[in-house]
Amino acid sequence: MDSIQEIVDDLARTISRSVAVDDQDLNLLAASSHYDDADPARIEALIGRVVSPERARWAREQGVFRAIEPMRLLGSLELGIKPRLVVPVRVDRELVALLWIIDDGRIAADELAAVTVAAGRIRLVLDRRARAREEEWAEVRALALELLSDRPLEGDEIAAELAAAGYFAGSAHFRVLLVSPTARERLDTGEHAAVERALRSALHFLSRHSWLTTQVDGLVVGIVGSLAPLTADRQTAIAETVARESSATLEVAFGGSVADLGLVHRSYEQSLIVRTVRRRRAGRSPLWDDGSSEDLLVGIAAAPIPRHLFPGALDDVLSKESPKSLDVLRSFLDHGGNVSQVHLELGVHRTTIYYRLDRFRDRTGLDLDDGRTRLLVQLWLLAADLGLIGSAES
Incomplete structure (x- = not known):
């Protein structure tokens, strides 16, 4: 021909x-x-x-x-x-x-x-x-799935096979990006081609063999290789391009960077956590590198946390306190007990702040002057906000 x-x-x-x-x-x-x-x-x-x-x-x-x-x-x-x-x-x-x-x-x-x-x-x-090319990609995607499946003993072997296929030459850092629909849990079968197009546009600055994609549980997972770690600005630009190319029907969550392709499953796990937190807490950045305590809590809570592991009095607070009182409590804990910062953030009078904190102490018997107690209450609030606390029967 x-x-x-x-x-x-x-x-x-x-x-x-x-x-x-x-x-x-x-x-x-x-x-x-x-x-x-x-x-x-x-x-x-x-x-x-x-x-x-x-x-x-x-x-x-x-x-x-x-x-x-x-x-x-x-x-x-x-x-x-x-x-x-x-x-x-x-x-x-x-x-x-x-x-x-x-x-x-x-x-x-x-x-x-x-x-x-x-x-x-x-x-x-x-x-x-x-x-x-599709036959080649099918083999490459199968190798990518192996990389994501947390098998570190085989990671070097798989990386060598990808290198033999021409992938990631010159790459010293690797990162996973997870592409999912903004309003649904999974992509439809016909949407995968649109995701590939959006990623080609977003990753135009990289050679085509510096990144690859595979599909896991109805989502598209990209493994991106680069000489230096992608900067926060570059990651944000990628996310914005994917959103623009898809008319805001797709969103991206990034895992952290690893220096060994055989450890890319760690970046994948991080990207899943970022996606989960973003869906439960508005305003969460799509970048693992912008992480917070929410990420850690989601990562260690593989199953709902049994409700009885928290002081029982906290259940009553969650069901009976007003949202404004809970906002004061969150802000107080976030600012390390600094009432002045709570006042500046929420615009609530200091007298009201002290009143609501005293009422919390009276209802729960918990001393917020104690650092360990503050940590316990903050974990409880985060877990409740993220939907990680199980039912009373769990």
Whole structure:
């Protein structure tokens, strides 16, 4: 079967025009020789093998990624883009390539027919590649599942197999990101392709073999490798891109960084905890690195904490105290017993703060001047807020 480069060269000779083919992310796959019609956009793409962000945005605004049939584009003088004919190439309705021809509208009918034939030949090549790649990815995803299954004795072996397949070359740090729907527990089967597209966009700064994905319990788990640990700003940008690309239907939770691919199951466990806490406590960052006591509590409470392990008087407080009184108690504990900070945070008068704290002492018999008692009450409040306390019968 002909290569894409051969198909492009054949078409360019037939129609005497410059031809190029990009993948679905606007990375250059093949380009013909110039036919005295080159523009700055074409020259830049040939040199860098990818278009600039401004020209990529222009292409998106023209609707080329949604196209199902050839489109004529007027070009952009400001961006150095001449008029073009663009032909989408799809496999099973999924966009796999864009065939670009510099043309001012004078292309003849027989030349259009040649373009259609060339697009069909490109589709066959990419279809065959995709099927071969899917077989490879199935093996890679199986290896990724093994990495996530907490088998440290096999971790080095699995990492070696992934390296042999070309993954994570030059990576010294690894991190898991967990992609899930914002309003549901699991992704639908048809959503996985959309997740892959969103991640390709979010991880554009990494080579394609620096990250991989697999599926666990209806969620997409990504393992990302990098030379240096991803910064907080970079992680936040990834999360924002995934949300934007999915119209806010997807969210990301990050585990921490590990320096050994065989230990990436730890980052995976952390990402699961972040997701759980975010769903139970508003405002929790999607980054494990921004962690707090809630993360630790969720991590160690594999099952609901038996209610009888806490002082019985606390149950009465939870059911009888007003939300405002509980807010005072939380703030008092969060600020290490500093009443002035409680006043500044909640805007509650100091007299009211002391009254509510004294009432708590009277009802429970617990001395909040004692550090260990404060720790016990704070753990109880966190566990209650996170839904970690079992029923009275548990």
